[in-house]
Amino acid sequence: MEIQWLGTAGFKISTREACFLTDPYLSRNADASPCQHLAPSDLRGASHIFISHGHFDHILDIPAVVEETGACVVCSPTAAHTLSGMGVPEKKIRPVDNEDFEVEFNGIKAGCFYSRHIRFDLRLMVSTIIRAREKLSEIIPLFLDFPCGQVLGWRFEIENRSILFFGSGGSTTRELQRLGLNWDILLLPLQGHSRICDKALTYVDILRPGLVIPHHQDDFFPPLSQTVDITQFTDQVAKNFPETKVIPMDLNETVSIL
Secondary structure, eight states: OEEEEEETTEEEEEOSSOEEEESOOOOOOTTOBSOOOOOGGGGTTOOEEEOSOOSHHHHTTHHHHHHHHOOEEEEOHHHHHHHHHTTOOGGGEEEOOSTTOEEEETTEEEEEEEEOOOOOOHHHHHHHHHHHGGGHHHHHHHHHHSOOOSEEEEEEEETTEEEEEOSSOOOOHHHHHHTOSOOSEEEEEOOSSTTHHHHHHHHHHHHOOSEEEEESOSBOSTTTOOOOOOHHHHHHHHHHOTTOEEOOOOTTOEEEOO
């Protein structure tokens, strides 16, 4: 199995028999760091796209990706409505309105669970407004036109390994405890809070994954976003959870899971 980080919460996960995507957002803006050189055509081969929520940095490129790949989009009803309005054919959209949803394809089993978007704290909101004050008129429509909707987390069973994917880090302790222990791989977002590293450690403490791949820490749409220094997170995991390995990835890097 290979896992490629596409930036933000986007991943391309491939086996010999299958390929699927999570939250593929490639567009960015001219000031983004690092620059993204991939295009939707580079994602051909994907049969399914699993969406965590409807914000622009998670679904903006879905119409182009679907056009290139023909993939089926699995998402919340809110995201489905947005994507339909963007021209994605309804036959390519599979809305999920309950936590019992499961789908199997090419040896992969996927199931959803309800999650939450992280709540932006006051410190982060003030600093973001200060940075973005001259571009607020451009940024506000991105939130109005791309409502969040119900946030979905995804669990995948692939090649006898379990993967847990979160597109945002707002889950409660009780919600995480319901998922159980000892996941093989945790795809964990680190963006959206001034103490995001501390919040991410809670996920590791409760879920006890064997491997963590951090994501969403990139400066994907400045001045709205910023690069997150995840050193505190990686250091604390190494100190407090030595049985858990962390692999920080560069944009578009691929890791092989043996």
